[in-house]
Amino acid sequence: MATEWAKLSHCERRKVGALIVKDRMIISDGFNGTPTGMDNKCEEWDEETQQNITKWSVLHAEANAILKVASSTHSCKNATLYLTMSPCKECSKLVHQAGINRLVYMRGYKDVSGLEFLEKAGVEIVQIAEITE
Numbered sequence: 001m002a003t004e005w006a007k008l009s010h011c012e013r014r015k016v017g018a019l020i021v022k023d024r025m026i027i028s029d030g031f032n033g034t035p036t037g038m039d040n041k042c043e044e045w046d047e048e049t050q051q052n053i054t055k056w057s058v059l060h061a062e063a064n065a066i067l068k069v070a071s072s073t074h075s076c077k078n079a080t081l082y083l084t085m086s087p088c089k090e091c092s093k094l095v096h097q098a099g100i101n102r103l104v105y106m107r108g109y110k111d112v113s114g115l116e117f118l119e120k121a122g123v124e125i126v127q128i129a130e131i132t133e
Contacts, residue, residue: 002082003106005031006061011042013054014085018061020069020100022079028072030064062091066098076100086127089114096121106130 006017009031020028034040034057043052059067062083069076077099086105087095092114095103102124108115119125 001026002084005029006084009033009042009061010040011054011058013043013052016061016083016085018065018084019082020065020076020079021082022074022076027074027076027079028065028068030059030061030066030068032058032061033064034058060088060091061085062087063094066094066100069098080104085109086112087114087118089117092117096123102126104128 002017002019004017005019006015009015011032014032016032018030019026033042034055038057042055042058044055046053062081065081066076079100080102081095081100081104083103083105085107086109087103088109088111096118100123103118104126106128107130108127115125
C-alpha cells in the first residue's frame with residue numbers, strides 16, 4: 001500500500017510513500033511533497049549545478065504521515081511505520097520522538113545514519129524486498 005501511496009507524489013526525482021499502522025489499523029499515510037496549499041512542484045532548476053534539485057520546503061513521506069497523526073486523536077506510540085525508502089537522519093528523529101517502535105522499509109536511502117540512529121534508539125528495523133510490477 002505504501003508503494004501505491006508513493007505514486008501520489010508530485011516529485012519527479014523520487015516518489016516515497018509512508019503508512020503508519022497501529023493495532024492492525026492504518027492511522028496515517030503520507031507521501032513526499034510540498035506542504036498543504038503550496039504549489040505541488042517539488043523540484044527547481046539550479047543554475048550552479050545545472051540540474052533539478054529538491055525544493056527545501058518539500059516534506060518527506062514519513063514527516064507528512066507523522067504530522068497527520070499529530071493533528072488527529074491517534075498516537076504513534078508503539079506503531080509500525082511502513083516506508084518505500086528508509087528515512088533520512090532528520091526524519092529518523094521524528095520517527096523516534098513520535099514513539100514509533102518498528103520500521104519496515106524497501107529501498108535504502110543513500111545516507112544510512114538515520115537507520116543507525118533508530119537502531120541505537122531501540123526501534124525494530126526490517127528491510128523487505130522491493131515490489132516490482
